[in-house]
Amino acid sequence: MTVDQTLSNYSDMAFATSVVVYIAAMLLYFAEFAYGGRKQQPRAREAQLVTAGGDGADTATGERIGRIDTPAKRPLPERFGGMAVSMTVLGILVHAASLVFRGVATGRAPWGNMYEFGSAICLAAVVAWTIVLFRQLRAERREASPAQLRGLGGFLLLPVVVLLFLSGTVLYAKAAPLQPALQSYWIVIHVSAAIISSGALLFAGVASVLFMLRSRHENNPLKLARFGARLPASQALDRMAYRATVIIFPVWTFAIVAGAIWAEAAWGRFWGWDPKETCSFIAWVVYAAYLHARATAGWRGVKAAWINIAGLAVMIFNLFFINIVVSGLHSYAGL
Template sequence: MPINETLSQYSDWSYTTAAAIYVLALVFFLIEQSFGAKGRAAAERAKQKVLVGAGGPAVTETPGVITTPPQTGRAERIGRMGAALLVLGALLHLTAIVLRGLATHRAPWGNMYEYGMATMFVAVVTWLVVIKKFPVRHLSGFMLLPVVILMFVNGTMLYTIAAPVQPALQSYWLVIHVSAAILSSGAFLVPGVASVLYLFKTANDKNPAKFPKFGPKLPDADVLDRIAYRTTIICFPIFTFGVLCGAVWAEAAWGRFWGWDPKETVAFIAWVIYAAYLHSRATAGWRGTRAAVINVIGFSATVFNLFFVNLVTAGLHSYAGVG
């Protein structure tokens, strides 16, 4: 069927608008992070801990009473506006994906541009779920920063006009295998960012003078650790399913389950790293900083596989590249 150029154009406009809204939301979230009540309260708690350690009076809290500051300041209102913008951007992002699929009459992830677009959408939706479950909305700027950067790279360097996919991709495995890869790769951005922030937080707890303005405004390290672990433990089975489906598709397309293709190899390395993270997280001696470092390495391998392997190396997956 011919490509619907009108729907393709609307998809491009929706993608560009969503990226612009994400940038605006990023600014709002950074304002909340810098001047919001949660950041000030976290800094005050850190200051009180220093005073107590120096012999100052201990701060007592009433059992069963949650002493969270009221979220009524101007920065908190700006943060809520940022969350509303994030939802609006996600809706436009989804519109761009759906219109791309309608324009091409296929699953809208047949090339690097479409794959990156879908992956970033999953990352944003995953973060929306996280801020619904955990009081970490003021950290959304740190999550949106890599999303905005990757969307800019995706929409400029990796942009591909709407077109039918090559015969090798005209298979139902495109929906099954690639969608699993998109879900896991996009969602892995959240634990990656959470683990990076965890490392900053623990470093600041050990030496408050190391990040005096940034570290105290982060939530407790335990919160960041739980976000990273719970997200990873959900994503890992999906990632495993995607790797297995890729092997089955490879056998059907190329006559072998495994051929040490660069993309296959790096995906397997990332799988091993995430398996090591989950194992280390379940082992008392490797919890905390060591586990967070492993998780950051796993996320780095995922990003490396997503961009560098597709753009620089040559392999059997090159037909799904940038153009």
């Protein structure tokens, strides 16, 4: 099948544009995080006098006047946060368009090599963060202020931007049809589940890292005083990481099971301890241990967070080292 080079070029331009938009959003998130901790004047309501329909009377003219309360301008940090969220949504739309263009140009699922796979994982991570943000802001009971929650976006976009940069440079691959070994409907089922779970687990790992920093601040306020005080409460971060992991863990389990079924159809065996299979199973064990530890009273908090961070480290090792350096049956990096 021939590749539509025009759509492929549109995909590359949309990818580059999304990176620029994410960088702008990240800087805005960090601006709100940096300046949001300063004391802000409350949103006073300015009174204006009008010459109709009011409660009082002008002693000079006898005309009745009224007071209209108008909200003051939002503080600058809050405006930074609002712009950051808007830029994030715009980045998601442009980023998704880049994958759609790549898929239509090649006539296949747009995750057939490391460039596309890394891009899709980043999109899943940002979408997961955006869903969590809007759910938290709309919740009736909030453990953290909107500014604090939005500030976490910068810390998520930082690894996302790094991974996108690596995907678009070192890991970049030109649009091309799938390799024969990947030409199966299982690439839609197995790889899409792996992408969604990897993106959500990236978000959960970042939340656990920030939980460790917040916990250190709470235990010793003299350390990380300014930084730690602006993060949400440690309980909110711990709960955020746990909920993301517990929701996505069945998807990661399904991804491994679907991969085993595909392996049986392609190679005649369900499991052969290929490096990719082995590392994926190790990651599954680590996250299962995290969920078990999180449900055990003696291992909640810092100990459980360390396990979740270890799971993130295994996922990153699996994404880069196993796919690029180690040779195996899953060596489809496209480099």
